[in-house]
Amino acid sequence: MKRSKSKICSNEHAKFIKQYKSKKLTILFCQLGLLILFICLWEILTQTQVLNVLIFSSPSRIVSTISTLYTSGDLFYHIGITLSETLIGFVLGVGLGTIVAILLWWNESLRKILDPYIVVLNSLPKIALGPIIIIWFGAGMQSIIVMCVLITIVITTLSMLNAFQSVSNTKILLLQSLGASKFTILRKLILPSSLPQFVSVLKIAVGMSWVGSIMGEYLISSAGLGYLIVYGSQVFQLDLVMSSTLILCVLASVMYLFVALLEKIVHRRLGL
Amino acid sequence: MNHQLVIENVGYRYHTTKDEITAIENVSFNVDKNEFIAIVGPSGCGKSTLLSLIAGIIKPSHGHIKINCEKTKGNKIGYMFQQDNLFEWRNVLSNIRLGLEITHQKDNKLALSLIEKYGLKDFSRKLPHELSGGMRQRVALIRTLVTNPEILLLDEPFSALDYQTRLTVVQDIYDIITKEQKTSILVTHDIGEAVSLANRIIVLSKRPSKIKAILSTNLTDIDSIEKRKRTFEYKTMVDRIWEELQD
Numbered sequence: 001m002k003r004s005k006s007k008i009c010s011n012e013h014a015k016f017i018k019q020y021k022s023k024k025l026t027i028l029f030c031q032l033g034l035l036i037l038f039i040c041l042w043e044i045l046t047q048t049q050v051l052n053v054l055i056f057s058s059p060s061r062i063v064s065t066i067s068t069l070y071t072s073g074d075l076f077y078h079i080g081i082t083l084s085e086t087l088i089g090f091v092l093g094v095g096l097g098t099i100v101a102i103l104l105w106w107n108e109s110l111r112k113i114l115d116p117y118i119v120v121l122n123s124l125p126k127i128a129l130g131p132i133i134i135i136w137f138g139a140g141m142q143s144i145i146v147m148c149v150l151i152t153i154v155i156t157t158l159s160m161l162n163a164f165q166s167v168s169n170t171k172i173l174l175l176q177s178l179g180a181s182k183f184t185i186l187r188k189l190i191l192p193s194s195l196p197q198f199v200s201v202l203k204i205a206v207g208m209s210w211v212g213s214i215m216g217e218y219l220i221s222s223a224g225l226g227y228l229i230v231y232g233s234q235v236f237q238l239d240l241v242m243s244s245t246l247i248l249c250v251l252a253s254v255m256y257l258f259v260a261l262l263e264k265i266v267h268r269r270l271g272l
Numbered sequence: 273m274n275h276q277l278v279i280e281n282v283g284y285r286y287h288t289t290k291d292e293i294t295a296i297e298n299v300s301f302n303v304d305k306n307e308f309i310a311i312v313g314p315s316g317c318g319k320s321t322l323l324s325l326i327a328g329i330i331k332p333s334h335g336h337i338k339i340n341c342e343k344t345k346g347n348k349i350g351y352m353f354q355q356d357n358l359f360e361w362r363n364v365l366s367n368i369r370l371g372l373e374i375t376h377q378k379d380n381k382l383a384l385s386l387i388e389k390y391g392l393k394d395f396s397r398k399l400p401h402e403l404s405g406g407m408r409q410r411v412a413l414i415r416t417l418v419t420n421p422e423i424l425l426l427d428e429p430f431s432a433l434d435y436q437t438r439l440t441v442v443q444d445i446y447d448i449i450t451k452e453q454k455t456s457i458l459v460t461h462d463i464g465e466a467v468s469l470a471n472r473i474i475v476l477s478k479r480p481s482k483i484k485a486i487l488s489t490n491l492t493d494i495d496s497i498e499k500r501k502r503t504f505e506y507k508t509m510v511d512r513i514w515e516e517l518q519d
Contacts, residue, residue, distance in 0.1 A: 170353045177327045177351035178374045178419065188370070192361050270360050
C-alpha cells in the first residue's frame with residue numbers, strides 16, 4: 001500500500017487529511033459519474049429513438065465504427081497523418097517562434113520595425129490565409145503544416161519575447177558587471193529563466209497546433225482525422241464524425257498531459 | 273601615494289526625447305586599498321549610477337575612472353545588488369561558479385574553499401529556494417568574491433532583508449569582506465548602516481549629484497557593528513550626515 005508522505009501530527013490533522021482525501025475522491029467520482037451518466041443517457045435515448053441515431057449517433061455505434069476503422073487498418077493511418085502534421089507543425093512553430101523571439105530580443109530596432117506586422121499577424125484569423133497557403137504550398141500535407149506553424153508561431157513569438165523582456169534587469173546588470181557578452185547573457189540567463197514560460201507556451205501551442213492541423217485538413221486533405229470528420233459530415237455518416245472527434249479528444253488530451261507533466265517537472269525543479 | 277580607485281571630475285548625462293538630464297556632475301574622490309567607503313544621498317540622486325560608472329557598465333560623459341592607474345574593466349570589479357539575484361535553476365555551487373564560467377576559469381578550488389570557509393559546504397547542492405534570506409545573501413557575496421575582484425561594489429545589499437535577518441547578515445557580510453581584505457564601496461540610504469560600516473562616508477547632493485561632504489570615522493576599530501552603534505561618535509556622525517542631507 002502506498003503510504004502517505006504527510007506526517008500526521010494530531011487527531012485534528014488526521015481529520016483534515018481524511019476530509020481532504022474524501023473531497024478529492026468525491027470530485028473524481030463526480031467527474032467520472034458525469035461522463036458515465038452522459039454516455040448511458042446518450043445510449044438510452046438513441047436506443048429508445050428519442051434521439052435520432054442518424055443525427056446524434058450513439059456510443060455503441062462509435063465503438064463499432066472505431067473497431068471497423070481498426071480492423072480495416074484505417075484507424076492508425078488517419079491518426080498517423082494528423083498526428084505527424086500536428087507534431088511537425090508544433091515543433092516548427094514553437095522552434096521558429098522562439099528563434100524569432102530571440103532575434104527580436106537581441107535587436108531592439110528590429111523589434112520596433114516588426115512590431116506592427118506582428119500585431120496584424122496576431123489579430124488576423126489564420127484561416128483567412130488558407131486559400132493563399134494552398135496556392136503557394138500545394139494541396140497537400142505541406143499546406144496543413146504551414147497552417148499549423150502560422151497559428152503557433154505568432155503566439156510563441158509574443159509569449160517568449162514577453163518572457164525574455166521580463167527577466168530582471170539587475171540580473172542582466174550582474175552578468176554585465178562580470179564581463180558577460182550579450183550571447184552569454186542570452187545563454188546563461190535569458191533562456192534558462194524563461195523556461196517556465198516556455199513550458200506554458202508549449203501548453204498553449206499544443207492546442208493551437210491541433211487547431212491548425214484540423215483546420216488545414218478541413219480545407220485540403222485526403223486523409224487524417226479532420227478529413228474523416230469532413231467526409232463523414234458530407235456523406236451524413238455521423239458515426240464517423242463522432243468517432244473521429246472522440247479520437248481527436250483523446251490524442252489532444254494525451255499530448256496536453258505530456259506537456260503538463262513537463263511543466264510539473266520544471267516547476268518542481270525550480271521550486272515554483 | 274597611488275590610490276586604488278581614482279574618480280576624477282566624473283559626470284554623467286542621459287537623454288530622453290524631452291530632455292537632457294545631468295545625473296552626476298564633477299564628482300571626484302579616491303579610494304585606497306582595503307578601505308570601506310559608503311555613499312549616501314537622497315533617493316534618485318545617482319548613487320547607483322555612480323556604481324555602474326565605476327563598474328564600467330556605463331561610460332562617463334566626462335572625467336575618468338581608474339583602478340590601479342588603469343581604466344576600469346569588469347573583471348576587477350565585484351558587484352553585489354539589493355536582491356541576491358541568485359539563478360533559481362542553479363544550485364549554490366553553480367551560482368557561485370557563475371563568474372568563473374563567464375571568465376572561462378575552470379578551477380573550482382577558490383569556490384570550494386570559500387564555500388567551506390563560510391559555512392555553506394552542506395548546502396552546496398541546494399537550490400536557492402531551499403536557503404534562508406541570509407544564506408542567499410552570503411552565496412551572492414561569495415559569487416562576487418570568487419572572481420577575486422579588487423573592488424567590491426555593494427548596492428544596498430541589505431535593504432531587501434527583514435530587520436532581524438539584516439542585523440545578523442550585515443555583521444556576517446562585513447566580516448567576510450574584512451577577512452578577504454577587499455576594498456568596498458557601499459551605496460545605501462540607511463545613514464546608520466553607512467556610519468557603522470565605513471571608514472569614510474561620501475554624502476551626495478540631490479540631482480545633479482555633487483559631493484557635499486566626505487566624512488571619516490574611527491569606528492572600524494570596534495569589531496561588533498552593534499557596539500559601534502552604541503558609541504557617541506556614531507550618534508554624532510549620523511546627526512551630521514542627516515544635517516548635510518537636509519541642506
